[in-house]
Structure formats: structure tokens, C-alpha cells
Amino acid sequence: MLPNPEFQRNLWLEITPHRLVATPLIFGGVYYLILFFGEHGDQALLLTSLWMFILFAGLWGAYQTENALVTEIQNKTWPLQRLTSINPWTMTWGKLFGSTLFAWYVGLWSLGVFVVTWLLAPEINLFPRADRKWIMLSHGIGPAVLFVVGAVVSIQALGLLLGMWQLNNKFSKTKRRSGLSLMLGLFLLPGVIIPAFEPIKWSKAVHWYQWQFNEFWFGLATLYLFLGWLVAGIYMQMRRELQVSNPPWVWKAFLVFVLVYAMGFPQAEDIISLNGLNFWVARLLLGWALMVGLTYVILFWERPDGVDIRRLFHLWRTHRIRDALCEIPRWLVASVMAWGTAVGLMSLHLVFGGTFLSGDGDVLNLYGLVTAVMCFMMRDIALLLYFYFSDKPQRALGTAVVYWAVLYGLIPKLLEVVWMDTLNPLFLPDGSVHPAYAIVPPLLQAGLMWRYTIHRWRTRFGANG
Amino acid sequence: MSPLIEVKDLTFEYPGKKALSRVSFTIEEGSVTALVGPNGAGKTTLMNCLAALARPVYGHIRLQDVSVLDNPRECHRLIGYLPDFYGLYDDLTVRQCLKYMALAQGIISENIDNAIKITSKRVHILDRLDVKVGHLSRGLRQRLAIGQAIIHDPKIILLDEPASGLDPKARHQLSELLLELRDGGKTLLVSSHILAELEDYSTHMMVIHDGKLEEHTSIRDHKFQSVRTLVLTLARPAEGLTAALSLEEAVSQIEENGTSVEFVFAGTEEDQHHLLKQLLSAGWPVCAFAVREKNLQETYLEKFGAHSHAS
Numbered sequence: 001m002l003p004n005p006e007f008q009r010n011l012w013l014e015i016t017p018h019r020l021v022a023t024p025l026i027f028g029g030v031y032y033l034i035l036f037f038g039e040h041g042d043q044a045l046l047l048t049s050l051w052m053f054i055l056f057a058g059l060w061g062a063y064q065t066e067n068a069l070v071t072e073i074q075n076k077t078w079p080l081q082r083l084t085s086i087n088p089w090t091m092t093w094g095k096l097f098g099s100t101l102f103a104w105y106v107g108l109w110s111l112g113v114f115v116v117t118w119l120l121a122p123e124i125n126l127f128p129r130a131d132r133k134w135i136m137l138s139h140g141i142g143p144a145v146l147f148v149v150g151a152v153v154s155i156q157a158l159g160l161l162l163g164m165w166q167l168n169n170k171f172s173k174t175k176r177r178s179g180l181s182l183m184l185g186l187f188l189l190p191g192v193i194i195p196a197f198e199p200i201k202w203s204k205a206v207h208w209y210q211w212q213f214n215e216f217w218f219g220l221a222t223l224y225l226f227l228g229w230l231v232a233g234i235y236m237q238m239r240r241e242l243q244v245s246n247p248p249w250v251w252k253a254f255l256v257f258v259l260v261y262a263m264g265f266p267q268a269e270d271i272i273s274l275n276g277l278n279f280w281v282a283r284l285l286l287g288w289a290l291m292v293g294l295t296y297v298i299l300f301w302e303r304p305d306g307v308d309i310r311r312l313f314h315l316w317r318t319h320r321i322r323d324a325l326c327e328i329p330r331w332l333v334a335s336v337m338a339w340g341t342a343v344g345l346m347s348l349h350l351v352f353g354g355t356f357l358s359g360d361g362d363v364l365n366l367y368g369l370v371t372a373v374m375c376f377m378m379r380d381i382a383l384l385l386y387f388y389f390s391d392k393p394q395r396a397l398g399t400a401v402v403y404w405a406v407l408y409g410l411i412p413k414l415l416e417v418v419w420m421d422t423l424n425p426l427f428l429p430d431g432s433v434h435p436a437y438a439i440v441p442p443l444l445q446a447g448l449m450w451r452y453t454i455h456r457w458r459t460r461f462g463a464n465g
Numbered sequence: 466m467s468p469l470i471e472v473k474d475l476t477f478e479y480p481g482k483k484a485l486s487r488v489s490f491t492i493e494e495g496s497v498t499a500l501v502g503p504n505g506a507g508k509t510t511l512m513n514c515l516a517a518l519a520r521p522v523y524g525h526i527r528l529q530d531v532s533v534l535d536n537p538r539e540c541h542r543l544i545g546y547l548p549d550f551y552g553l554y555d556d557l558t559v560r561q562c563l564k565y566m567a568l569a570q571g572i573i574s575e576n577i578d579n580a581i582k583i584t585s586k587r588v589h590i591l592d593r594l595d596v597k598v599g600h601l602s603r604g605l606r607q608r609l610a611i612g613q614a615i616i617h618d619p620k621i622i623l624l625d626e627p628a629s630g631l632d633p634k635a636r637h638q639l640s641e642l643l644l645e646l647r648d649g650g651k652t653l654l655v656s657s658h659i660l661a662e663l664e665d666y667s668t669h670m671m672v673i674h675d676g677k678l679e680e681h682t683s684i685r686d687h688k689f690q691s692v693r694t695l696v697l698t699l700a701r702p703a704e705g706l707t708a709a710l711s712l713e714e715a716v717s718q719i720e721e722n723g724t725s726v727e728f729v730f731a732g733t734e735e736d737q738h739h740l741l742k743q744l745l746s747a748g749w750p751v752c753a754f755a756v757r758e759k760n761l762q763e764t765y766l767e768k769f770g771a772h773s774h775a776s
Contacts (some may be wrong), residue, residue: 005565005568005569006569008565008568009554009557009561009565012557012561013554013556013557072552075552075554075555076548076550076551076552077552077553077554078552079518079548079551079552080551080552080553080566080613081569082518083516083518083541083544083546083614084541084566084569084570085538085539085541085542085569085570085571086538086569087538242537242538243517243518243520243534243537244537244538305480306478306480307478307479307480307522310478310522311520311522311523314522314523318523388480390481391481392481393480393481394480
């Protein structure tokens with residue numbers, strides 16, 4: 001008997017005698033045909049088996065992890081699982097590795113073929129030109145396997161996280177679809193896995209802060225670090241689903257990690273050639289942009305509603321500060337981080353000076369641009385909350401997205417058509433105009449929107465929340 | 466003795482709707498409480514909060530000595546809950562479903578087979594252990610769902626509309642099971658549309674309306690209240706009996722229907738004895754004299770019928 005009931009249940013469902021026998025027969029047949037009847041059999045076998053592993057264990061596995069949660073909701077079995085004494089961590093790994101058991105079974109046969117081919121076939125058959133060998137194989141088969149396994153688990157974990165996102169939809173309990181992970185997996189494949197298939201001769205060193213790293217090892221470390229954060233994210237979300245409160249520092253730690261990680265990439269020589277900013281200002285500029293981006297991502301994720309905020313106020317009023325800290329919305333933490341980095345960025349710019357140039361070489365006012373972006377962000381938060389505090393909060397996100405599309409896309413485009421581009425700062429952050437003109441319109445919009453939102457909040461929940 | 470379930474100021478909101486408003490009550494160990502109220506009153510939300518499936522805006526819930534909000538996973542060892550819309554794993558066998566729940570509730574491996582045997586006997590599915598759940602009838606699925614909820618022998622059992630969709634035989638079996646659980650010392654909170662069935666095994670009634678607790682009382686109090694309806698059955702119609710009864714101070718609302726006379730009596734049990742003695746000595750052809758006990762449905766409708774339907 002396995003110690004994880006969720007894994008055990010998946011084992012009963014996923015691994016049947018028929019599947020156990022049929023899988024090696026079918027895949028064995030396919031690989032036999034490739035090896036003995038294909039052109040460059042060894043090379044084809046190496047490539048095909050690895051891609052089979054990535055597609056089956058990775059993409060199909062991601063679909064399975066996402067589907068594992070979506071079907072629990074559709075079949076109304078999720079409350080049953082939530083009623084058990086299974087702790088969030090056991091549930092997390094039980095779902096992550098349980099729902100993908102068959103995908104792993106299929107994938108591991110292919111990975112086995114990949115490893116055996118590499119070990120047994122002469123290297124000259126696999127890569128007639130040594131410099132064409134893939135980057136992932138530059139340090140042998142072990143690190144290559146570590147890389148593809150890490151990549152596959154990451155895609156599966158992403159699928160599970162997307163499933164959790166669908167669970168998180170407290171406004172609609174029926175409209176859930178599997179398949180988001182497949183789309184995201186297909187989108188991520190070129191960025192994460194395909195570069196590892198590039199020839200060694202294209203490999204270049206990675207500069208991070210003042211250090212220089214081998215591209216493969218740096219990529220591998222990054223992959224496992226982000227996998228760790230992905231699993232932590234699933235675990236935190238699982239805790240939330242199982243009504244266990246989360247420690248307040250995890251999300252903050254993730255934001256700091258992203259900030260520190262991203263700021264290591266801009267290098268002095270790149271910055272000097274691209275624009276006239278101070279080296280550290282440029283680094284912080286990237287970090288700030290990421291914090292703003294993550295604020296929007298978590299706003300999409302969290303679906304903030306008045307009830308959560310009311311609970312937070314109640315905890316605060318009753319001096320349950322520790323509980324209140326656990327309930328602080330993540331979008332609020334991210335927006336505070338964005339403000340912190342924005343202030344830090346402008347302060348550094350004030351100290352170090354330097355010219356901020358656009359891609360076209362135009363001089364931009366960094367203070368105007370950064371403040372305008374922050375004001376637009378505040379307006380957007382207020383807009384979304386305004387809709388979430390309505391009678392039909394289930395439509396809030398969709399309605400807000402339509403408004404954003406009109407405000408950021410349609411109106412500026414119309415202004416361009418009628419040669420009124422000068423009005424653009426009313427709708428888009430613009431660093432090329434006078435700072436007052438860049439800042440005042442979004443500041444007024446943010447103020448107005450927050451006024452409406454607070455009024456709606458008071459109408460719905462009373463003056464004290 | 467401290468209560469087994471203690472709820473204080475429980476307030477729950479859905480976005481746009483207050484579902485529970487400052488609900489407070491206690492439930493003693495070994496009681497069976499019928500939870501009634503109209504659709505949308507907040508019964509399911511209350512059960513979900515008790516089972517740590519939904520987080521209230523504020524309030525406290527304690528089961529035995531466990532705070533549900535602070536230790537939601539721990540409280541699941543104390544609770545067995547059958548939600549109104551439950552799901553089952555159709556591709557697993559009955560045995561696998563029960564084994565999964567036994568493992569998930571932390572029953573140690575050596576005791577699992579025994580737990581499955583006891584539970585499947587209790588819910589009468591011992592002969593279906595190796596049948597796939599997808600092949601079970603609705604009644605059998607209901608029994609399995611209850612079996613899953615009680616396999617870990619919880620002290621508290623919450624059942625939300627447990628008789629919904631069951632045929633009369635299955636309902637009778639369910640009543641028997643609930644009586645057996647009650648006699649085994651379990652504390653039950655049962656919500657049902659069918660108040661007459663709740664009456665078979667309930668000791669208390671809790672009425673929720675519009676998110677507020679309207680009443681929480683012992684059903685015994687209702688049955689043995691001082692104001693009650695008495696029914697006289699006569700050997701033959703008796704002219705003048707209504708007039709004679711109306712002279713009695715404790716008698717009101719007399720209704721005569723041939724050989725049956727029904728009236729509300731507001732006296733003590735001693736007064737009731739005297740009334741009977743008086744009727745017999747006066748020569749009225751009384752052949753039966755009984756208290757007509759109000760059932761749960763009547764009690765509910767009497768109190769809340771004006772603004773709701775029992776559901």
C-alpha cells in the first residue's frame with residue numbers, strides 16, 4: 001500500500017494490465033521500424049525517442065495534470081477530496097505525479113530508448129560533426145536527462161497550476177475546460193526546450209551580475225529553481241483550496257527572487273550601447289517592469305472579491321494581525337513591490353543621472369514614464385475591483401479586459417487615424433511628452449476610479465467594510 | 466458537559482449575497498438535529514462551513530476541542546459529510562472507493578480491510594464490493610457515498626439531503642441506518658426536504674431562514690408542550706358536546722366532525738385527567754381520548770409557513 005492515497009487512486013485508474021503490456025509493444029514496434037528501416041537509424045532514433053518523451057510525458061502529462069483537477073470539479077469529487085485528512089503537500093505530489101503516471105510510463109520507455117541509443121550507438125553515427133551535437137548533450141547523458149526530466153516536470157506542474165487557477169474561479173463552478181496547459185506548453189516549448197537542441201558551436205556564456213556561467217548549467221539551474229517555485233505555487237494554492245492559511249512571506253519571497261534574478265542580466269556594455277541610462281538604473285528598470293507585469297498577472301489569477309477584503313478588514317479590526325497578514329491579497333503585495341521599485345528606480349536616476357533613450361533614439365523622461373505607468377496600473381486595479389464589487393462579479397474580469405482593450409488599444413488607434421496622437425498620453429504612458437502631461441491624466445483617472453470603487457464598496461458593504 | 470459542536474457569530478457571504486448572518490448555536494453529543502429551512506436559506510452553506518469546505522467572513526466553529534478555522538484538516542477526522550451533490554469515482558470499484566477514503570482519512574493499513582467490511586455491512590453493500598461504481602443504481606451510490614463519509618467512524622455526521630432521489634425502500638433503509646448511527650452515539654445534523662422522515666430519528670430541530678437561525682429547539686419540547694390538540698373519538702355523534710366543551714376554560718378552537726371532536730387544550734396533564742373524568746361521568750359516549758402530536762412538518766409550517774415552504 002502506498003503512503004499517498006491520491007497517488008494510489010491514480011495508480012488504480014491509470015495503470016491497467018492492458019496499458020502495461022500494450023505500451024512497450026507499440027512503442028517497441030515504432031522504434032524498431034525507425035532503427036532498422038529509417039535513414040540514419042541511430043540519429044533518427046535518438047531524436048524521435050527524445051521528442052516522444054517530451055511530447056508524451058511533457059505535453060500530454062501537462063494536459064493530464066490540468067485535467068485531473070478539472071474533472072474532479074466536473075464530476076463533483078473535489079469536495080470529497082477536500083473532506084479528507086490528506087494534507088496539502090501529499091495532495092500536491094499525489095496529483096502531480098499520480099495523474100501523470102501513464103504519461104510517465106509511456107515517456108520513460110522513450111527516455112530509456114534515448115539513453116540506450118546514446119550509450120550504445122557510435123557518436124559518429126549520432127552526430128557526424130562534433131560541433132553539431134546538441135547543447136544539452138555537451139556534458140554527457142546524465143545532465144541531458146536531468147534537463148529534459150526537469151523541463152517535463154515543469155510543464156506538468158504548469159498544467160497543474162492552470163488547473164488550480166480554474167479551481168480558484170469562485171464565481172463559476174461549471175465553466176471549466178482542460179487544454180490551457182497544452183496551449184501554454186506549445187508556447188513554452190520553443191523558449192525552454194528547443195534552445196537545448198541547438199548545436200554546441202552556438203553555445204555562449206551567460207553573464208549574470210558580474211559572473212560568467214556555462215549556458216547549459218545556468219539554464220539547468222534556472223529550470224530547477226523555477227520548478228521549485230512552480231511546485232511551491234501549487235502547494236500554496238492547494239493549501240488555500242484545503243482551507244489552510246498560507247504564510248505571508250512566500251509570495252513576497254518569490255517577487256524578490258524574480259527581481260534579483262532578472263536584474264542580473266542587463267550588462268554594462270549592453271546598456272551603454274542601447275541607451276544612456278546608468279547601469280543600476282537600467283537593471284532596476286527591468287525589475288520594476290517585471291513587478292508591474294506580475295501585479296497584472298496576479299490580479300488575473302486572484303479574482304479579488306469584496307468578501308475576501310471584508311474578511312481581511314475584520315481580522316485587522318479584531319487585532320488578529322498574524323491572520324490578517326496571511327490574508328493580504330497578493331495583488332496588493334505585488335503592487336507595493338512595484339511602487340517600491342518605482343521609487344527606488346527614480347531615486348537612483350536622480351542620483352546617477354543619465355539619459356533615457358527610446359529604441360528610436362528619442363530622449364524620454366523616466367520620471368514621467370514610470371509615474372504614468374504606476375498611475376495607469378492603479379487605475380486598472382480600481383477598475384477591476386469596481387467590477388468585482390458589483391452584483392455580478394463573475395463577469396468582472398471579462399468586462400475589465402474589454403475596457404482595457406478599448407482604453408489601451410481602440411481609442412489610441414482612433415486618435416492616430418484622426419491625427420490626434422497628441423492626446424495619446426491620456427490613454428497610454430508616454431515618456432516623450434512633458435512629465436506633467438504624462439502624469440496628470442492617468443493620475444486623475446486613477447483618483448476618479450478609486451473614488452467610484454470606494455463608493456461602490458461602501459454601498460455594498462457599509463462604511464466600515 | 467461541553468457541547469460537541471459550538472458555533473458563534475458565524476457569518477458567510479458569497480460575492481453579492483450574505484448567506485449566513487451571525488449564526489450561533491451549540492449541539493450536544495448524541496443528538497440528531499434536523500436542519501430545515503426554505504431553499505437558499507443557508508443550510509448547505511452552514512454545513513460546508515462546519516465541514517471546513519467554506520471559509521466564513523468571521524465567526525468561530527469548534528468541533529469537540531478543534532477549531533475548524535484553525536485546523537480544518539484535523540476536523541475532518543471528526544466529521545463525516547455527505548454533501549447534497551456528491552460525486553463518486555465511477556471507474557473504481559466499491560472496494561477501491563472505500564479503501565481510498567479509508568487511506569485518505571488516515572486509517573492505518575492493518576485496519577483498512579476491517580473498516581471496509583464494517584462500513585459496507587452497515588450500508589448494505591457488502592455484496593457489491595467488487596462492482597464498478599459506474600454500474601451501481603442511484604440507491605446503491607447513495608449508500609456508498611454514506612459509507613465513504615462514515616468509514617473513519619467520525620463522531621459527527623453531516624448529511625445534506627441524504628434521502629434525495631431515493632425510492633421508498635431505500636429511504637426506509639436510510640432511516641434505519643441513521644437510527645443505528647444515533648443509537649451508536651453519533652451526533653448527526655441532517656438536512657432534508659422530507660420532514661416526516663427527519664422526525665423518525667431527530668431529537669432537535671434547527672430552522673434557518675434567510676441566513677439567520679430562527680429556532681433551535683428540542684422536538685420533545687414541541688411534542689409535550691402545554692398547549693396541545695386533543696382528539697375525542699365518540700361511539701356515536703353527540704349533540705351538545707361542543708357547547709359543553711366550550712364552557713371549559715382551558716378548551717378552545719373546537720372542531721366537530723361526526724364522531725370526532727378536536728380541540729386545543731391549554732391545561733396541565735392533571736387538568737387533562739380531570740377533563741376526561743368529567744366527560745365520562747357526564748355520560749358523553751367517549752370511546753377514545755388522545756393527544757394529537759404535531760409532526761415536524763406541522764410545527765415547521767405553523768411557525769414559518771407564512772413566509773416559506775419547508776425544503
